[in-house]
Amino acid sequence: MAGKLADTKDTGDVETNLKYSAPALSKGLDILELLAEQSQGLKKTEIAQALNRSVSEIYRMLAVLQSRGYVMLDTASERYSLTMRMFELSHRFPPTKRLTAVAGEIMAETAITLNQSVHMAILNGNEILVIAQVDPPGNNITSVRLGARVPMVFTSSGACLSFQMSPERRAEMCEKNPNFSPKAFEMFENAVKQVEKTGVCESPSAIVQGVHNVAVPIIGFGGEVAASLTVPFVKRLIKTSDPNIKECKAILLEAGRQISKKIGAGAAV
Incomplete structure (x- = not known):
């Protein structure tokens, strides 16, 4: 040669x-x-x-x-x-900016439809890292700031990001958190099973009382998880026409499918 x-x-x-x-x-x-x-x-x-x-x-x-x-x-x-240097560089690259724009448009529409905040996260070691976040125009919302890092074991986002891993690998990653406990991991594995069975995870927030996190995985070109899409769902005490949590799950699933399709899910041979 x-x-x-x-x-x-x-x-x-x-x-x-x-x-x-x-x-x-x-x-x-x-x-x-x-x-x-x-x-x-x-x-x-x-x-x-x-x-x-x-x-x-x-x-x-x-x-x-x-x-x-x-x-x-x-x-x-x-x-x-x-x-995270490679991640920072990748976000200067035009195709990545296009991906963010595509996801951002769908996230904005979803936030308005649900009247709930929506964020996207990726894995960063044993934590999730929030890389995009959108709020609806209404009041009384719960959102996670852009760039926030949260231990994987305490999040529905983490369940979506890691559901393709082996239980042993998930355990290794979760045990690195200083607040790790067998009970927390059991709850986390139950959340993972939801994703495996239904494609969506609903679990009470381990950080904010009264919030139920609803999350779905975003699938990339090769069929592997690329990110997670999450709604920290809050139930308002006043009567509204907002979608309930069951409807939220269906709407978020569709948003996840749209983003996955636009980034090439299923295109790899």
């Missing part, structure tokens, strides 16, 4: 670039791609073994990636994991 590439004429930028290799860059990208698949992080020896590289060359690459803010080291466990 090397000989064929060397004989290729410079007919375009892609072919020109294929003539050259950048081993250091390749190693750095290999590390980022490997860590992107790990929820717990990896030790440098584990990274070296997975990539069939020496520990010394992996260590040098990790030092550079750490200094640039792409990876972080947990000194207690000696494990390296990704920071």
Whole structure:
């Protein structure tokens, strides 16, 4: 293959670039791609073994990636994991901005229909991270601020984001929270079973009394969970024509399907 590439004429930028290799860059990208698949992080020896590289060359690459803010080291466990740097960069990329715009439009319509706040979250380690949030125009709402982080084990969003994982992996992630308890995990697993069975999760908020969280998963191109869509449902004491919680679940499910479809769910072969 090397000989064929060397004989290729410079007919375009892609072919020109294929003539050259950048081993250091390749190693750095290999590390980022490997860590992107790990929820717990990896030790440098584990990274070296997975990539069939020496520990010394992996260590040098990790030092550079750490200094640039792409990876972080947990000194207690000696494990390296990704920071949110890649996430921040991805949100400067036009296709991601388009995705946010698509989801935002559907979220806004859903918030108005339900007269409830709606937010979208992704997994960030053992927490959920709120990446989009919309309020309805009415009064008396409960919302979660943009950028908020909440332990996965206490949220219906977390149940939607992790329902494709094994119970063992969920337990590993949840146990990292200092407020973790067997009872909390049992409730969390019950929420996960709801998602597996019905595609939607309804559970009382573990943080705010009187709020029932309703959440659905957003499915991406490859059939894997990309995000969660959640309504912190509040029941108003005055008589209104607002949808009840059963209707809320159906409306949120449809919103989740619309967003999933627009980001390519089911398109992967």
